[in-house]
Amino acid sequence: MRMHSPSLPELHAFAAAARLGSFSRAAGELHVTQGAISRAIARLEEHLGVALFEREGRRSALTRAGADYLDAVGPSIATIESATLAVRTRRSPRQLRLSVPPTLFSHWLIPRLPDFCARHPGIGLSFAPYRRDDPLSAPDIDAWIRIGQADWPAGIAAEYLVGRELVPLCRPADLPQLRTPADLLARPLLFHTNYPGNWAHWFASVGCAHGPLVPAADFDQVSLLVQAVIAGMGVAVVQRALVEPELAAGRIAVAIALEPPVLLDRGYHLCRPAGRAPSPALEDLRAWLLEQAAACA
Numbered sequence: 001m002r003m004h005s006p007s008l009p010e011l012h013a014f015a016a017a018a019r020l021g022s023f024s025r026a027a028g029e030l031h032v033t034q035g036a037i038s039r040a041i042a043r044l045e046e047h048l049g050v051a052l053f054e055r056e057g058r059r060s061a062l063t064r065a066g067a068d069y070l071d072a073v074g075p076s077i078a079t080i081e082s083a084t085l086a087v088r089t090r091r092s093p094r095q096l097r098l099s100v101p102p103t104l105f106s107h108w109l110i111p112r113l114p115d116f117c118a119r120h121p122g123i124g125l126s127f128a129p130y131r132r133d134d135p136l137s138a139p140d141i142d143a144w145i146r147i148g149q150a151d152w153p154a155g156i157a158a159e160y161l162v163g164r165e166l167v168p169l170c171r172p173a174d175l176p177q178l179r180t181p182a183d184l185l186a187r188p189l190l191f192h193t194n195y196p197g198n199w200a201h202w203f204a205s206v207g208c209a210h211g212p213l214v215p216a217a218d219f220d221q222v223s224l225l226v227q228a229v230i231a232g233m234g235v236a237v238v239q240r241a242l243v244e245p246e247l248a249a250g251r252i253a254v255a256i257a258l259e260p261p262v263l264l265d266r267g268y269h270l271c272r273p274a275g276r277a278p279s280p281a282l283e284d285l286r287a288w289l290l291e292q293a294a295a296c297a
Contacts, residue, residue, distance in 0.1 A: 094124065166198060166240070222242045
């Protein structure tokens with residue numbers, strides 16, 4: 001059966017913006033960016049085929065269709081919230097539900113999880129699907145790991161874990177020919193589609209002048225970048241935390257090792273709503289994550 005209902009994040013964004021009369025205020029309440037609210041409402045309007053808001057300067061007023069839709073779905077949203085909270089309060093205090101980006105999950109967290117489970121056999125873990133525009137406020141999720149800088153929305157407690165160190169990668173057989181940063185400029189440069197500025201940031205950080213940086217190929221996943229490096233397509237620059245298994249196995253190598261390393265202004269953080277007291281199980285997980293992160297530094 002085909003489902004016609006929109007996603008809950010879109011409905012929450014709509015209901016908050018309608019109640020507060022402002023996309024920016026809705027973003028503050030839901031602990032996301034204003035852009036995330038705008039995109040969620042745009043998706044909802046496209047899904048419904050009607051305009052829900054009229055933009056009036058910094059304020060947003062409901063259209064007639066928007067008001068009718070709010071009257072129809074508002075009580076249901078409240079019911080879902082109440083039911084979720086009721087179930088969540090009955091959940092075992094030693095059960096944690098997390099949301100983690102897939103790349104960090106598979107390359108950094110999963111190889112370490114057996115250690116956590118061995119140390120804390122009484123804590124059960126489950127994982128929610130990753131959503132890039134998640135408002136980080138769902139009552140059934142205890143904590144999130146997200147990539148970002150230091151400017152998290154008000155109401156979000158965030159602690160840095162890993163992901164700031166940026167390293168250039170090559171095949172181990174190519175190491176003898178790569179002695180200086182300038183040597184990399186003679187190789188085909190492989191780019192990450194989501195972070196096309198990584199190469200420019202790395203070269204600027206090491207003081208290596210260059211002309212226009214033209215990608216030989218670009219990929220939207222770190223695993224594909226790694227495979228391209230192994231296949232000899234060129235060199236890539238990636239957050240070290242995301243390629244530790246491949247480095248340890250000797251499938252790839254750090255082309256130019258630097259001390260101190262080149263750092264990004266973004267990294268992976270452990271996030272939770274600041275107003276929600278962490279459970280003892282979450283405190284155990286937090287301490288373990290920080291310990292694992294410190295071991296990578």
